[in-house]
Amino acid sequence: MTSSHSVFRDESKLDINYIPAKLPHREREQRLLAEFFSFLLQYPGRMSQRVILTGDVGTGKTALAQTFGTELANQTKRKTLKFRYIHINCREFRGSLQPILHQTVTAFRANYPARGYAADEILSTLLQVLDEEETTLIITLDEFDSLIEKEGSDAVYKLTRIHETRQGKPQRLSFIFIMRDLKAIEQLDDSAKSTLQRNIIRLDRYGKSQLIDILNDRINLAFTIGAVAEDVVDLVAELAHSETGNARFGIELLWRAGKYADASELSHVRAECIRNAISAVLPTLRRSELVSLGFHEKLFLLAIARYFKENKEEAYVPISEAEKAYGIVCEEYAELPKSHTQVWLYVQYLSKIGALKAEVVSTETRGRANRISLPSIPAVELEQTMQISLQEAKGEL
Amino acid sequence: MEIEQVFSSKPRLKILKLIYTLGQLNVSDIGRRININYTSTTGHIKILESEGILELRTYGRVRMYRFSGSKKAQAVAGLIEAWENQSQ
Numbered sequence: 001m002t003s004s005h006s007v008f009r010d011e012s013k014l015d016i017n018y019i020p021a022k023l024p025h026r027e028r029e030q031r032l033l034a035e036f037f038s039f040l041l042q043y044p045g046r047m048s049q050r051v052i053l054t055g056d057v058g059t060g061k062t063a064l065a066q067t068f069g070t071e072l073a074n075q076t077k078r079k080t081l082k083f084r085y086i087h088i089n090c091r092e093f094r095g096s097l098q099p100i101l102h103q104t105v106t107a108f109r110a111n112y113p114a115r116g117y118a119a120d121e122i123l124s125t126l127l128q129v130l131d132e133e134e135t136t137l138i139i140t141l142d143e144f145d146s147l148i149e150k151e152g153s154d155a156v157y158k159l160t161r162i163h164e165t166r167q168g169k170p171q172r173l174s175f176i177f178i179m180r181d182l183k184a185i186e187q188l189d190d191s192a193k194s195t196l197q198r199n200i201i202r203l204d205r206y207g208k209s210q211l212i213d214i215l216n217d218r219i220n221l222a223f224t225i226g227a228v229a230e231d232v233v234d235l236v237a238e239l240a241h242s243e244t245g246n247a248r249f250g251i252e253l254l255w256r257a258g259k260y261a262d263a264s265e266l267s268h269v270r271a272e273c274i275r276n277a278i279s280a281v282l283p284t285l286r287r288s289e290l291v292s293l294g295f296h297e298k299l300f301l302l303a304i305a306r307y308f309k310e311n312k313e314e315a316y317v318p319i320s321e322a323e324k325a326y327g328i329v330c331e332e333y334a335e336l337p338k339s340h341t342q343v344w345l346y347v348q349y350l351s352k353i354g355a356l357k358a359e360v361v362s363t364e365t366r367g368r369a370n371r372i373s374l375p376s377i378p379a380v381e382l383e384q385t386m387q388i389s390l391q392e393a394k395g396e397l
Numbered sequence: 398m399e400i401e402q403v404f405s406s407k408p409r410l411k412i413l414k415l416i417y418t419l420g421q422l423n424v425s426d427i428g429r430r431i432n433i434n435y436t437s438t439t440g441h442i443k444i445l446e447s448e449g450i451l452e453l454r455t456y457g458r459v460r461m462y463r464f465s466g467s468k469k470a471q472a473v474a475g476l477i478e479a480w481e482n483q484s485q
Contacts, residue, residue, distance in 0.1 A: 109420070109421055109456075109461065110419065110420060110421075111419055111420065111421055111422045111423070111426055111461070112456075112459065112461075113423055113425070113426065113459060117457070117458065117459060121456075121457040121458060121459070124456075124457055125456035125457055125459060128456055129456070
């Protein structure tokens with residue numbers, strides 16, 4: 001709930017999971033995507049389709065696919081066709097095919113066992129279920145790069161060639177793959193590669209004027225009338241434009257600036273709120289990226305943040321100390337700490353996504369030691385972000 | 398089997414209620430949720446299956462039970478529904 005003097009009318013419209021009804025400046029791509037699937041909608045089961053959406057962060061790939069999914073649901077309801085659309089972010093499953101397929105099957109058979117069955121088995125179950133229900137399924141695999149990275153050619157081959165093993169049967173499974181860039185495809189072997197490189201929709205970076213339109217669209221939905229002045233929108237668009245034309249960044253910035261305005265009991269968002277917001281936005285690790293972290297990874301990050309908050313003079317924390325801090329945080333959240341090996345895997349992953357920096361140093365007396373630093377994120381900011389995120393995660397449990 | 402024999406067992410009624418509420422389930426899951434062992438669960442399910450109330454769906458190695466479309470199954474589902482709605 002927003003208080004009576006809030007600048008927000010409905011801040012959920014700025015949430016990363018909000019699917020806008022229309023996508024300004026993506027009309028051509030929307031038409032193209034619909035065109036790729038038009039035959040499928042006309043003659044379900046006669047063919048399957050694979051489309052790749054590619055573009056930089058914040059160019060509207062996810063929104064484009066989800067809007068398509070919503071539109072598909074509306075259309076099929078009107079025409080009483082049996083279509084389903086499922087959107088899965090591969091990174092949330094660390095790019096593993098088995099849990100991704102399990103998630104898909106549970107959309108149809110909620111109690112399908114989570115463990116003990118290989119990806120192949122789940123995939124054939126999925127097709128059996130689709131046959132039983134005479135349904136055509138379009139799955140969007142968002143952040144598909146992470147699946148390629150984790151599973152390689154075999155998984156891609158399995159997914160895209162599944163219908164070849166079902167000659168004569170209806171083709172019930174189609175895919176939209178979302179990738180930041182197409183380089184990941186290069187790692188695949190030729191046969192897997194050839195199944196992917198057909199229908200590619202590239203989403204170019206937004207220009208500044210396009211960003212202004214997008215931001216205004218969201219402002220109309222999320223803020224009270226007159227809460228965000230034209231020059232403020234212009235400033236946000238400028239900043240988002242310099243961030244590789246990242247619309248999501250601009251929207252996130254608006255939300256944060258709105259929060260600053262509310263905290264200062266202002267009736268509108270000032271340029272100063274934007275400046276405050278930009279200085280507080282984590283430069284390497286955005287809220288959207290934190291959402292996909294596991295619960296214990298968040299606990300570990302919170303522990304690191306607290307360590308550096310308490311030890312302001314120190315630039316590095318040895319891993320043994322970090323683990324102690326993590327143990328304390330686990331106790332606070334009534335969780336059993338994970339093993340040293342597991343924690344080390346967390347450190348490597350968090351280091352890879354830029355949340356922290358892990359390095360091995362040689363010491364004169366005791367050989368090599370691992371240490372962790374927080375090069376680009378203020379500890380206080382990280383602590384707050386992690387606490388909120390953990391609270392949300394606890395609430396969902 | 399006579400009707401009183403089928404419904405004289407608490408675990409069997411629990412199984413029916415569970416499957417009515419959750420849809421399809423496999424044997425291990427059923428046993429875990431109502432806290433009885435695998436062998437007993439299988440025994441009860443076999444009875445309900447032979448009476449035509451439940452049916453088995455096989456997905457590869459995964460075996461899941463659900464209400465069949467038989468008259469008996471519909472009647473049992475109707476009974477549970479009426480009972481559950483009344484108790485709410």
